Amino acid sequence: MKDFYILNILDLFKGIYKNLGVDYKIMRLIVQSKLIMDGRRGQKILDEDEEVKDKNSFYTGLIVYAIIGLCSAPIISMNINPIIKMSLYFSFFMIMILSVFISDFSSVILDINDKDIIVTRGVDLKTLNAAKITHIFIYISLLSLAICGSGVIAGLRYGPRFIALFIVSIILIDILMIIITALMYFVILKLFSGEKLKDMINGFQIVFILLFVVGYQFVARAFTFVNLDFVYEPRTWHILMPPMWFAANFNLLSGNSLEGIVKIMNILSIVVPIISIIVYIKLIPVFENNLQKLGDNTYKSKNSKETxxxxxxxxxxxxxxxxxxxxxxxxxxxxxxxxxxxxxxxxxxxxxxxxxxxxxxxxxxxxxxxxxxxxxxxxxxxxxxxxxxxxxxxxxxxxxxxxxxxxxxxxxxxxxxxxxxxxxxxxxxxxxxxxxxxxxxxxxxxxxxxxxxxxxxxxxxxxxxxxxxxxxxxxxxxxxxxxxxxxxxxxxxxxxxxxxxxxxxxxxxxxxxxxxxxxxxxxxxxxxxxxxxxxxxxxxxxx
Known part of the structure; x- marks a missing residue:
């Protein structure tokens, strides 16, 4: 079976998976199989020649995201308070990742076929779900690299510590976006069933994206423009803005004094992703069992009158x-x-x-x-x-x-x-x-x-x-x-x-x-x- 370079990188984190109770060997095999199927999946059933195009379609898409990332890179080069510029950059990045994740990868998390096929062969739910999340994370990581590649280049002027913190922040944001969205799906799966459940999932996806877009406006208003310069004054409500959590860490590099609210945001940037992972792992069995509700495809009968x-x-x-x-x-x-x-x-x-x-x-x-x-x-x-x-x-x-x-x-x-x-x-x-x-x-x-x-x-x-x-x-x-x-x-x-x-x-x-x-x-x-x-x-x- 074809191996992938990305799986060799994944092997470096084998110990973490095992400590979380995941059968790493089986999980790796599932992810490997999914990556192979992704490459073989044809675009059109009516035209076999299109299958060749689809193998490279994801990588072609990365070029589009790289161009978008290039447009946002100048934010990092701005000579202003690091909290200000990194808050704006991370807000943009979160909206991009969230929109891609919800539109292209929600179906992977909400897939019910894997359980019927794989779990019946003796694979536990935790391993199956870890394979789902890892599969998504591989693609989201490549997307993040495309979007933020120009940002890394723009950040070279600030030295290796900036680059290291920037990369760690992007990884934590990716994890947070995936897990928080999955937890939101868990809540919806728990509360609703039948057609109402499916309607609520569609509604949630719309509201969640709009929430982040509107949140971007609040992030932009967290700063004031005084004497031709941006000024940042910590406010309590800033704690509710996830992009500002990760941006606050860059104050540590600049040597600026850390006020109480900024310290809280520093802590949240590390604690929230970790806690979200722990909570999600605990809820995996319930989450996978509730996914079966999506298998209810019954529709309300409609009369035969002309609509x-x-x-x-x-x-x-x-x-x-x-x-x-x-x-x-x-x-x-x-x-x-x-x-x-x-x-x-x-x-x-x-x-x-x-x-x-x-x-x-x-x-x-x-x-x-x-x-x-x-x-x-x-x-x-x-x-x-x-x-x-x-x-x-x-x-x-x-x-x-x-x-x-x-x-x-x-x-x-x-x-x-x-x-x-x-x-x-x-x-x-x-x-x-x-x-x-x-x-x-x-x-x-x-x-x-x-x-x-x-x-x-x-x-x-x-x-x-x-x-x-x-x-x-x-x-x-x-x-x-x-x-x-x-x-x-x-x-x-x-x-x-x-x-x-x-x-x-x-x-x-x-x-x-x-x-x-x-x-x-x-x-x-x-x-x-x-x-x-x-x-x-x-x-x-x-x-």
């Missing part, structure tokens, strides 16, 4: 074949919880990110005065953040846990493959983007008044145009025909980067005409005409 979605399908899909795939896709989107895990967090971010930006711009002059100042501004253009975040849907619709069933496309009497893609596109807009956009629009109308409606109509047209071009310039794949990979987040980020150009053009023109309601109306009509005239060209599929 609202089907009525909408008749309204927006005049072609019968297109309507069939519209109903098919929107029905799968309603039931595929793996897809929801991948896409709902980014959709929620798209809906709430503009409001998070509004919060970050608030300077404490009174909420009423602030809202009035927003109404006379052009900050409604923040809605284009929703346009960017929604683009991941178009490239994620090709994935499914049941991708093996894609052979059905070969035997269906499909007259025009274009109808498959247009039905898929309309279903994604109706089922995923429209509800999120409506939620965001309600908040915008409350803040900016009734005049925001026409601007929101322009933004929604921008979503459709950008999504059409995202479809046009990406590889065309039939819906739900590909297997999920551990690189979806990198692919989603790359998609958003590519969409920025189109969004920039649409938003730029909107900015120019936004002060004149007549010009804005003309621009809206122009966007609608562009959609109508380019629709057939965009979805024209060459055989």
């Amino acid at each position: 609202i979605s089907q009525k909408i399908g008749k309204l927006i899909c005049k072609n019968k074949e297109e309507r069939t795939f519209f109903n098919f896709v929107q029905n799968i989107l309603s039931k595929d919880r793996e897809f929801k895990t991948k896409i709902y967090p980014s959709l929620a971010m798209g809906a709430f990110m503009p409001f998070i930006m509004f919060i970050s711009l608030y300077e404490g002059d009174g909420i009423g005065n602030y809202i009035m100042s927003l109404r006379v501004s052009q900050n409604y253009l923040m809605a284009y953040l929703c346009v960017l975040m929604s683009q991941t849907i178009i490239t994620t619709l090709k994935f499914s846990t049941k991708y093996e069933a894609a052979w059905i496309y070969d035997i269906l009497p499909i007259k025009d493959k274009k109808n498959v893609y247009t039905g898929m596109f309309k279903a994604s807009i109706y089922k995923l983007i429209l509800p999120v956009f409506i939620i965001m629009s309600i908040g915008f109308i409350f803040i900016f008044g009734i005049n925001a409606i026409i601007h929101l109509a322009v933004v929604f047209s921008g979503i459709i145009i950008t999504s059409m071009l995202t479809f046009k310039f990406n590889e065309k794949e039939l819906p739900f025909s590909s297997e999920y990979r551990n690189t979806n987040s990198a692919s989603n980020i790359a998609t958003m980067f590519k969409s920025m150009f189109v969004v920039g053009i649409v938003a730029g023109i909107h900015f120019i005409v936004s002060n004149n309601i007549l010009f804005t109306g003309i621009y809206l009509i122009g966007l609608v005409l562009f959609i109508k005239l380019s629709w057939n060209k965009v979805f024209e599929i060459k055989s």
Whole structure:
């Protein structure tokens, strides 16, 4: 069986695993098998040639994260209080790792197949769970290396002690993110069951990511800007900010005096990861047993009456074949919880990110005065953040846990493959983007008044145009025909980067005409005409 260099590094920590009661030899074998299967896993069941591409897809994704990490590295080079710059850096890093972990690796922790296959062969639950966590940690470590590699280079100017502390901090953060998330899943598994459990897991993933993004705003507000310099004054509430725990350790290197609150954060940065590991190990048997609740796939019976979605399908899909795939896709989107895990967090971010930006711009002059100042501004253009975040849907619709069933496309009497893609596109807009956009629009109308409606109509047209071009310039794949990979987040980020150009053009023109309601109306009509005239060209599929 093929061995891996990373497993040789893992062998250095064999004693720790054994002290924790883990059968290291069996655990290593499980991890080794999983790494081999990761390399063999093909991308598409309909195209065997794609298997070769998938072997290197994770490493290709690392390049995307390395570029993102390069953008954050200058924070470390700033000549300011180390607590300030490292708090900002670690906040960014935690959000990145958490979003990747929840979207790409939650399914590994919540996997129930391993227990049925492996535990029945005599492997204890602690060893199986250690293999799960180690498998995840290997990938998260590689992601961390990609993101923080440029940070390490930027930190060379501060000497080897800084680099050593930086690397240890990243490792502790990785462990903390994995274990804390797993413990949160444990609580949900303990409290809920059936369909309610699965709904709560999806809701938790959204709330957890939003909590860290909002927390980033609080971290940024922990510092004041005085005389062209950042100033840090310890406050009791800083103890609630995990990024600041690890940043506080860098005060030890700078020789700054340690106040009581900073000392507490120093202690928390070490104690909390260790305690979380101990607690998790104690709860592993209960956690694995509760995972069986996820095996309940029963759905509430529904009457055979025509649903609202089907009525909408008749309204927006005049072609019968297109309507069939519209109903098919929107029905799968309603039931595929793996897809929801991948896409709902980014959709929620798209809906709430503009409001998070509004919060970050608030300077404490009174909420009423602030809202009035927003109404006379052009900050409604923040809605284009929703346009960017929604683009991941178009490239994620090709994935499914049941991708093996894609052979059905070969035997269906499909007259025009274009109808498959247009039905898929309309279903994604109706089922995923429209509800999120409506939620965001309600908040915008409350803040900016009734005049925001026409601007929101322009933004929604921008979503459709950008999504059409995202479809046009990406590889065309039939819906739900590909297997999920551990690189979806990198692919989603790359998609958003590519969409920025189109969004920039649409938003730029909107900015120019936004002060004149007549010009804005003309621009809206122009966007609608562009959609109508380019629709057939965009979805024209060459055989």
